Amino acid sequence: MSEASPAGPRSTPHRGFRGLTPLERITDGTFRGLTWLSAWLAVLLVVAIVFTIARQALPGIREYGLGFFTGRDWDLNKHLYGLLPQIWGTLYSSMLALVLGGLLGIAVAIFLSEHLPAQWVRLALERFGLDKHRWFLNVPEKAEGLLNVLIELLAAIPSVVYGLWGLFVLIPLLRTPCNWLHAHFGWIPLFSTPLSGPGMLPASLVLAIMILPTVTAISRDALLTVPDQLRQAAYGLGATRCEAILGVAVPAAFPGLFGALILGWGRALGETMALAMLCGNANTVKMSLFSPANTIASHLANTFPEAGPEQVGVLMYAALILLGITLVVNVIGTWVVQRTIGGRMEVR
Amino acid sequence: MMHEATVTQGMQRSLLRPRTVFTIGMNAVVVLLTLLALTPLFAVLVMLIAHGLHRLHWEVFTQLPPVPLEPGGGFGNAIAGTLIMVSVAAVISVPVGILTALYLVEVGPDSRLAQAVRFAAKTLTGLPSILAGVFAFGVVVRLMGHFSALAGGVALSIIMVPTVILTAEQAIRSVPSNIKEAALAMGATQAQLVQFVVLPVALPGVLTGVMLAVARACGETAPLLFTALFSNYWPMSQGHVHLSQPTASLAVFIYNMAGMPYKNQQELAWTAALVLVAMVLVTNLVGRRLGRRMTVN
Numbered sequence: 235m236s237e238a239s240p241a242g243p244r245s246t247p248h249r250g251f252r253g254l255t256p257l258e259r260i261t262d263g264t265f266r267g268l269t270w271l272s273a274w275l276a277v278l279l280v281v282a283i284v285f286t287i288a289r290q291a292l293p294g295i296r297e298y299g300l301g302f303f304t305g306r307d308w309d310l311n312k313h314l315y316g317l318l319p320q321i322w323g324t325l326y327s328s329m330l331a332l333v334l335g336g337l338l339g340i341a342v343a344i345f346l347s348e349h350l351p352a353q354w355v356r357l358a359l360e361r362f363g364l365d366k367h368r369w370f371l372n373v374p375e376k377a378e379g380l381l382n383v384l385i386e387l388l389a390a391i392p393s394v395v396y397g398l399w400g401l402f403v404l405i406p407l408l409r410t411p412c413n414w415l416h417a418h419f420g421w422i423p424l425f426s427t428p429l430s431g432p433g434m435l436p437a438s439l440v441l442a443i444m445i446l447p448t449v450t451a452i453s454r455d456a457l458l459t460v461p462d463q464l465r466q467a468a469y470g471l472g473a474t475r476c477e478a479i480l481g482v483a484v485p486a487a488f489p490g491l492f493g494a495l496i497l498g499w500g501r502a503l504g505e506t507m508a509l510a511m512l513c514g515n516a517n518t519v520k521m522s523l524f525s526p527a528n529t530i531a532s533h534l535a536n537t538f539p540e541a542g543p544e545q546v547g548v549l550m551y552a553a554l555i556l557l558g559i560t561l562v563v564n565v566i567g568t569w570v571v572q573r574t575i576g577g578r579m580e581v582r
Numbered sequence: 583m584m585h586e587a588t589v590t591q592g593m594q595r596s597l598l599r600p601r602t603v604f605t606i607g608m609n610a611v612v613v614l615l616t617l618l619a620l621t622p623l624f625a626v627l628v629m630l631i632a633h634g635l636h637r638l639h640w641e642v643f644t645q646l647p648p649v650p651l652e653p654g655g656g657f658g659n660a661i662a663g664t665l666i667m668v669s670v671a672a673v674i675s676v677p678v679g680i681l682t683a684l685y686l687v688e689v690g691p692d693s694r695l696a697q698a699v700r701f702a703a704k705t706l707t708g709l710p711s712i713l714a715g716v717f718a719f720g721v722v723v724r725l726m727g728h729f730s731a732l733a734g735g736v737a738l739s740i741i742m743v744p745t746v747i748l749t750a751e752q753a754i755r756s757v758p759s760n761i762k763e764a765a766l767a768m769g770a771t772q773a774q775l776v777q778f779v780v781l782p783v784a785l786p787g788v789l790t791g792v793m794l795a796v797a798r799a800c801g802e803t804a805p806l807l808f809t810a811l812f813s814n815y816w817p818m819s820q821g822h823v824h825l826s827q828p829t830a831s832l833a834v835f836i837y838n839m840a841g842m843p844y845k846n847q848q849e850l851a852w853t854a855a856l857v858l859v860a861m862v863l864v865t866n867l868v869g870r871r872l873g874r875r876m877t878v879n
Contacts, residue, residue, distance in 0.1 A: 265773035272681035341615035392801025504710020566707030
């Protein structure tokens with residue numbers, strides 16, 4: 235009985251020693267009741283969110299049905315509502331962000347999980363003969379901790395600030411090289427339009443920055459769960475560090491890395507403000523990286539505040555589609571990660 | 583890792599062998615990518631200071647947003663609105679979150695309800711923040727018939743709840759079982775155990791979660807766009823806070839001002855972003871500090 239669970243004092247023997255006073259009985263019962271109630275509230279919240287959005291989307295679903303997925307126009311006066319450009323923009327921008335943010339995120343995760351920063355700082359200190367000095371004893375670990383925190387702080391910056399930065403810093407920076415690409419390689423569909431201002435590329439770049447901390451945190455955890463014996467065995471066989479990472483650690487952690495990418499994708503699908511400010515809000519379906527576009531979330535952000543009753547029903551339908559996509563992606567991602575890291579998921 | 587040191591000291595490593603070149607190349611790539619990943623953080627901070635600092639005077643904290651072409655102005659009402667709505671959200675989400683976490687660890691850890699709660703909390707973590715706004719619109723705004731600070735607070739509380747639950751659960755779980763057993767052995771009821779042992783010991787960790795959630799809620803824009811909307815006036819008058827009126831927030835202020843073609847408004851957007859990021863980063867870092875202190879003791 236070393237695991238004497240405090241969860242079951244109803245069955246623990248202390249009640250034999252000392253009866254509970256009525257007050258104790260009441261407070262104890264109230265406490266249990268309250269925690270039980272809160273737990274139910276948390277579960278019911280998810281149900282309520284799905285139910286509320288689905289019920290209020292009913293008018294829109296009845297009116298527009300499946301044609302909503304294929305329609306390309308959003309016209310209040312003609313009562314034409316189609317979500318294809320927004321769905322396209324959501325998938326396109328999130329995939330672009332995932333390619334970039336996933337690559338960077340996993341690279342950073344490898345860097346951190348192999349404890350390379352601490353090791354290199356230690357080597358640098360050794361080079362200067364400072365590694366035994368008491369001022370510098372903790373420096374390698376501290377430097378690595380700092381790097382971890384800095385990566386996590388990327389997620390702490392509000393998305394509206396990234397949007398502001400993208401609008402006034404990133405877009406002017408991108409304009410010249412992008413228009414050069416368009417002028418010289420315009421025959422490639424990716425560069426088929428000029429970048430006049432907001433567009434898919436700046437939006438996806440900022441989106442990549444925003445999902446990077448999620449991808450890094452989960453893939454780092456996945457890489458850290460790879461048993462050290464595996465790495466040591468690889469080194470014992472004469473592998474270089476790089477070979478040990480790419481040949482042993484990454485394949486062993488692959489399901490976790492995959493889950494990290496899925497959860498990062500889920501984050502990218504629902505991100506709103508940076509896209510609302512940077513994607514240009516044009517309902518077009520284009521391959522071009524430089525063309526303005528729209529996403530479901532940014533469309534909601536831009537249209538909802540001034541929507542009349544009719545439009546709210548349609549927007550609720552759009553919200554329901556977004557909810558469906560993100561729920562499925564997140565549930566799959568959580569499931570994959572849970573199976574590999576064992577339910578120990580960091581909160582972000 | 584010993585191997586690197588022994589290899590370099592014991593044997594000569596030919597720099598020309600393809601394996602060595604590949605390893606060095608990959609090291610360089612990983613470092614470059616990490617630096618690239620960190621560039622935006624510093625680029626944003628530098629730009630915030632470069633564009634936002636020169637307008638940071640007392641007047642921006644005390645004045646109302648300017649109308650187009652009006653010089654000066656500030657965002658005092660937006661700061662007040664953000665603080666009010668985050669407080670409302672905290673009042674809703676912190677008790678619910680902590681009680682739920684207590685249920686997960688102390689009352690019914692292996693129950694089916696606990697599994698459902700963990701699943702729900704993880705689902706909520708991935709919920710796009712704009713959908714929290716859509717939900718609050720569908721419930722609170724529809725019920726009240728107009729935009730309000732209350733609806734904004736409810737939307738923000740949905741963002742905060744999963745963070746509070748999951749971090750509080752970890753903090754409460756890390757309370758050593760021997761001190762809990764000691765309390766139980768002395769005849770404490772579960773409520774007494776939680777009140778006198780579990781919560782005091784887990785407090786720093788729980789506070790970390792709350793601070794991280796508050797920091798996140800401060801910067802959220804999407805849930806507020808069509809719940810609290812915006813307002814050009816103070817959210818309080820004559821000592822009363824008006825929760826049932828449209829209310830300004832720093833995040834929505836930045837969004838609105840960034841879209842305006844006037845220089846004054848854009849400058850104020852940068853200054854507001856500087857203030858917002860300072861608020862968020864300070865809360866976030868203080869929260870982390872609290873959590874670290876707990877693990878050291």
